[in-house]
C-alpha cells in the first residue's frame with residue numbers, strides 16, 4: 001500500500017524513517033505514583049518550565065505542516081493538567097476537523113475519565129488507552145500507591161458509553177501481577193476491549209527492583225499460547241507492539257517489548273516532554289530543545305530544529321536490564337518523557 005505523506009517537506013531521519021507520530025507529555029504531574037513509574041516522593045517541575053498551551057499548539061502546527069498525522073497526549077497524567085480540555089479542543093478544531101491530523105488521542109490512568117469522556121468524544125477523539133495493571137482493588141492501591149480501582153473502572157465505563165474505543169495497557173510485572181494477565185485478558189475481551197501488555201522499561205530511579213520484577217513477554221506469550229490459540233495479525237503501528245488475535249475470545253492482544261530491538265527499524269515517532277525537549281528515542285538521551293528554539297527564534301527556528309532532530313534520531317535504543325548495572329539505562333522517568 002502506498003503511504004501518503006501530505007507535505008512536500010516530510011520529516012525523514014538519516015535511516016529513511018518517516019516521522020508521522022508525535023507523543024506529547026503535557027505534564028509531569030500525576031495523581032498516582034505507580035511503583036514502576038515514579039518514586040514515592042516525587043518533586044515535580046515548576047509550572048514556569050512547562051510548555052504553555054499556546055506553545056504546544058504552535059509546536060503541533062509545525063509538526064502537522066511537516067507531515068505528522070497522529071498526536072497522542074500523555075504525561076504524567078494528561079487529564080490532571082488544569083484546563084486540559086481547552087488544549088484538546090483547540091488541537092481537534094485546528095487539525096482534526098480539518099483532516100490534517102488523522103487522530104488525536106490520549107493515554108490516561110482513567111481517574112478523570114468519567115468527567116471528561118463525553119466531551120472528548122464530542123471533540124472527535126475516537127479512542128483512548130487506559131492503563132490498568134490489575135482488577136484487584138487492594139493490589140491496584142498497592143501498585144498505584146494512591147489510586148482507587150472503582151474510579152478507574154467508572155472512567156472506563158464512561159468512555160465506552162460515550163462511544164470511545166478503549167484499549168487497556170497493562171505493565172506485566174513478575175510476582176506482582178503476572179497471575180492476573182489471564183483474568184485481565186478474559187475481562188477485556190468479554191467487554192470488547194483490546195489488551196496490550198507492556199514489558200517494564202528501565203526508566204528513572206524507582207523503589208521497585210527492576211530485576212526481580214522483570215517479566216519477559218516472550219515467556220508470557222508462550223504461557224498464553226498453552227491456553228489460547230494465538231493467531232498473528234498484520235496490524236502494525238510503527239511502534240514496539242506486536243498484535244495477536246485470540247481465537248477463543250475473538251479479541252486482540254498486543255505485546256510491547258521495548259527491550260527487544262525488533263521495532264526500531266520501523267519507528268515512526270518522536271516524543272515531546274512537557275518542558276519542550278524533543279526525544280527522538282525513548283531509550284536514548286539525544287534531544288532537541290524545541291522550547292528554546294521557539295522562545296528564542298520563533299516558528300522559523302522551531303522548524304529548523306525539527307530538521308536537526310531528524311539528523312539526530314538514533315538508529316535504536318540501548319536498554320539493558322543488567323544484573324551488574326543497577327542504575328537505570330535512562331535516568332528520566334517515563335512520566336517526563338511520556339509513555
Ligand code: SAM
Nearest residue numbers: 037075076077107108109131169200201334339
Ligand atoms: N498517566 C498515564 C497512564 O498511566 O496511562 C499516561 C502516562 S504513563 C507514563 C504511560 C504508560 O507508561 C502507562 O501505560 C504506564 O503503565 C507505562 N509506564 C510507566 N512507566 C513505565 C516503565 N518504567 N516501563 C514500562 N511502562 C511504563
Ligand code: SF4
Nearest residue numbers: 030032034037076109
Ligand atoms: Fe502516573 Fe501513569 Fe506514571 Fe502511573 S504510569 S504514576 S498513572 S504517569
